[in-house]
Amino acid sequence: xxxxxxxxxxxxxxxxxxxxxxxxxxxxxxxxxxxxxxxxxxxxxxxxxxxxxxxxxxxxxxxxxxxxxxxxxxxxxxxxxxxxxxxxxxxxxxxxxxxxxxxxxxxxxxxxxxxxxxxxxxxxxxxxxxxxxxxxxxxxxxxxxxxxxxxxxxxxxxxxxxxxxxxxxxxxxxxxxxxxxxxxxxxxxxxxxxxxxxxxxxxxxxxxxxxxxxxxxxxxxxxxxxxxxxxxxxxxxxxxxxxxxxxxxxxxxxxxxxxxxxxxxxxxxxxxxxxxxxxxxxxxxxxxx
Amino acid sequence: xxxxxxxxxxxxxxxxxxxxxxxxxxxxxxxxxxxxxxxxxxxxxxxxxxxxxxxxxxxxxxxxxxxxxxxxxxxxxxxxxxxxxxxxxxxxxxxxxxxxxxxxxxxxxxxxxxxxxxxxxxxxxxxxxxxxxxxxxxxxxxxxxxxxxxxxxxxxxxxxxxxxxxxxxxxxxxxxxxxxxxxxxxxxxxxxxxxxxxxxxxxxxxxxxxxxxxxxxxxxxxxxxxxxxxxxxxxxxxxxxxxxxxxxxxxxxxxxxxxxxxxxxxxxxxxxxxxxxxxxxxxxxxxxxx
Numbered sequence: 001x002x003x004x005x006x007x008x009x010x011x012x013x014x015x016x017x018x019x020x021x022x023x024x025x026x027x028x029x030x031x032x033x034x035x036x037x038x039x040x041x042x043x044x045x046x047x048x049x050x051x052x053x054x055x056x057x058x059x060x061x062x063x064x065x066x067x068x069x070x071x072x073x074x075x076x077x078x079x080x081x082x083x084x085x086x087x088x089x090x091x092x093x094x095x096x097x098x099x100x101x102x103x104x105x106x107x108x109x110x111x112x113x114x115x116x117x118x119x120x121x122x123x124x125x126x127x128x129x130x131x132x133x134x135x136x137x138x139x140x141x142x143x144x145x146x147x148x149x150x151x152x153x154x155x156x157x158x159x160x161x162x163x164x165x166x167x168x169x170x171x172x173x174x175x176x177x178x179x180x181x182x183x184x185x186x187x188x189x190x191x192x193x194x195x196x197x198x199x200x201x202x203x204x205x206x207x208x209x210x211x212x213x214x215x216x217x218x219x220x221x222x223x224x225x226x227x228x229x230x231x232x233x234x235x236x237x238x239x240x241x242x243x244x245x246x247x248x249x250x251x252x253x254x255x256x257x258x259x260x261x262x263x264x265x266x267x268x269x270x271x272x273x274x275x276x277x278x279x280x281x282x283x284x285x286x287x288x289x
Numbered sequence: 290x291x292x293x294x295x296x297x298x299x300x301x302x303x304x305x306x307x308x309x310x311x312x313x314x315x316x317x318x319x320x321x322x323x324x325x326x327x328x329x330x331x332x333x334x335x336x337x338x339x340x341x342x343x344x345x346x347x348x349x350x351x352x353x354x355x356x357x358x359x360x361x362x363x364x365x366x367x368x369x370x371x372x373x374x375x376x377x378x379x380x381x382x383x384x385x386x387x388x389x390x391x392x393x394x395x396x397x398x399x400x401x402x403x404x405x406x407x408x409x410x411x412x413x414x415x416x417x418x419x420x421x422x423x424x425x426x427x428x429x430x431x432x433x434x435x436x437x438x439x440x441x442x443x444x445x446x447x448x449x450x451x452x453x454x455x456x457x458x459x460x461x462x463x464x465x466x467x468x469x470x471x472x473x474x475x476x477x478x479x480x481x482x483x484x485x486x487x488x489x490x491x492x493x494x495x496x497x498x499x500x501x502x503x504x505x506x507x508x509x510x511x512x513x514x515x516x517x518x519x520x521x522x523x524x525x526x527x528x529x530x531x532x533x534x535x536x537x538x539x540x541x542x543x544x545x546x547x548x549x550x551x552x553x554x555x556x557x558x559x560x561x562x563x564x565x566x567x568x569x570x571x572x573x574x575x576x577x578x579x
Contacts, residue, residue: 066394099461100412100413100416100454100457100458100461101416101417101420101461105355105413108409109406109409112405112406112409112450116401116446116450117398117401120397120398123389124389124394127389127390128390131390145453146540148456148457148460149453149454149456149457150457150460150461151457151461152457153453153454153457153458153461156453156454156456156457157405157409157450157451157453157454157457158450159453160434160449160450160452160453161401161405161446161447161449161450161453162446163449164433164434164438164442164445164446164448164449165389165438165442165445165446167437167438167439167445167543167547168389168437168438168439168440168441168442168445168446169389169442170547170551171437171439171547171550171551171556171560172388172389172390172439172440172442172560174550174551174552174557175556175557175560175561235544235547235548235551236544247540248540248541248544249540249541250539250540251536251537251538251539251540251541252537252538252540254456255524255525255537258456258459258460258524259524261460262459262460262463267460267464268463268464271460271461271464272464
């Protein structure tokens with residue numbers, strides 16, 4: 001039997017209508033958990049819950065709204081009696097591949113609102129139940145937390161911040177018999193990742209990174225890693241699992257990799273191109289007026 | 290001669306009225322830079338600028354206000370003709386040493402607004418000038434970007450975000466001939482740190498941590514490390530210096546430290562005590578209003 005048995009537990013997952021969130025919800029449900037599927041769109045959240053089957057509920061809530069997250073937890077408790085597991089998974093990729101100089105401030109800040117404050121609101125709303133029931137919280141960071149975030153800095157900044165939140169949270173929950181994990185995903189074949197690679201400027205990623213780094217895993221594999229992590233109350237969950245070793249070596253590798261990026265002509269060209277593209281967009285959008 | 294000579298350059302420093310910000314400004318000024326000190330209190334920041342003498346101005350600006358920072362950059366450019374160096378240094382310590390469960394949401398979010406989004410606002414306001422003039426930006430992170438943030442999570446969360454922001458910024462600026470560096474400080478004897486240690490719950494930290502970890506350096510030493518970093522366009526500066534080695538080993542050490550913290554009775558007591566303190570002050574607050 002696992003250290004923490006999901007059978008009979010109640011789980012709430014944000015960003016669960018699709019991708020990793022949905023897969024985690026589905027697999028927890030298979031193990032006997034009741035699940036609250038939280039997502040922005042009411043119809044999508046309900047459809048996803050119905051596809052999973054009984055012992056589910058679909059709830060529409062925006063993670064940037066602390067009140068809506070408290071209401072989502074209240075609705076879950078109302079329906080299933082309590083809450084044991086929460087996964088703060090909802091996240092947003094930067095809408096454009098751009099430098100800090102050229103990105104729109106609104107766009108950058110929105111990514112931080114969803115990816116950092118959204119996790120915070122989810123954690124805060126779930127904590128009273130989780131700590132009382134000695135449950136478990138998963139915050140979804142990313143391998144981006146320790147990668148160089150050039151041209152996607154809002155994402156790396158928010159994911160690095162979430163990692164620190166998850167570490168502190170775990171330490172603070174242990175005295176109560178509850179736990180927390182930080183989940184790190186590499187490239188998973190979700191709509192978020194597909195959309196990212198469809199954006200202008202994204203091809204440089206595929207050019208400069210070694211093939212094994214770019215290989216995508218399925219949302220099923222990512223979800224399975226999370227479920228296993230919860231059952232083991234693991235402090236860290238990596239999918240693909242070999243990212244664990246890159247994380248362990250990050251303090252040594254990052255200064256070297258950063259230094260190499262500074263001189264890599266493909267990166268230099270990509271940054272110049274991203275700035276030129278933003279400049280062109282700004283000019284175009286100014287023209288109609 | 291250093292790789293980047295600060296003589297004749299113009300520098301803007303947030304949180305410049307005191308502590309590490311003031312000391313960095315003083316030392317840049319000594320090397321011939323003109324400096325714009327920014328801080329929230331108008332009187333304090335003007336006094337600080339006056340202490341430095343000529344080639345220094347004090348500007349009242351709140352880093353959570355993007356417009357105020359753009360105005361401060363404009364004022365600096367008007368006064369000195371340009372802007373070469375920016376140091377996003379303003380920051381606050383969490384007002385209460387407590388858990389994510391017990392902290393007031395307002396307090397937690399305010400630390401992120403100042404320490405993370407304040408850095409973002411400063412960087413954005415300074416970038417057009419700094420990029421054009423092939424200058425340098427320093428973002429102030431902390432050893433807390435590396436250490437476990439228990440009982441001070443907002444600080445650790447923000448500083449870790451700042452580190453990621455600074456790394457990306459450097460890579461994005463290098464093709465333009467400009468640069469950026471991340472500054473990491475351990476305990477520096479500033480008002481921020483003294484206030485933090487005067488708070489209930491924090492004294493435990495001093496009792497539990499090894500003495501070398503708790504030894505404080507002076508703001509002058511911290512400032513000197515930043516100035517050296519600017520002159521060398523360093524990607525990272527550490528003060529005290531040995532944090533560099535902890536940073537290098539963090540991927541290996543942190544899982545071990547975190548695991549130890551999970552089962553350390555002193556950590557457990559500190560967390561339980563902090564929660565009890567917060568609980569007591571929550572109970573007090575409604576009582577006072579009766």
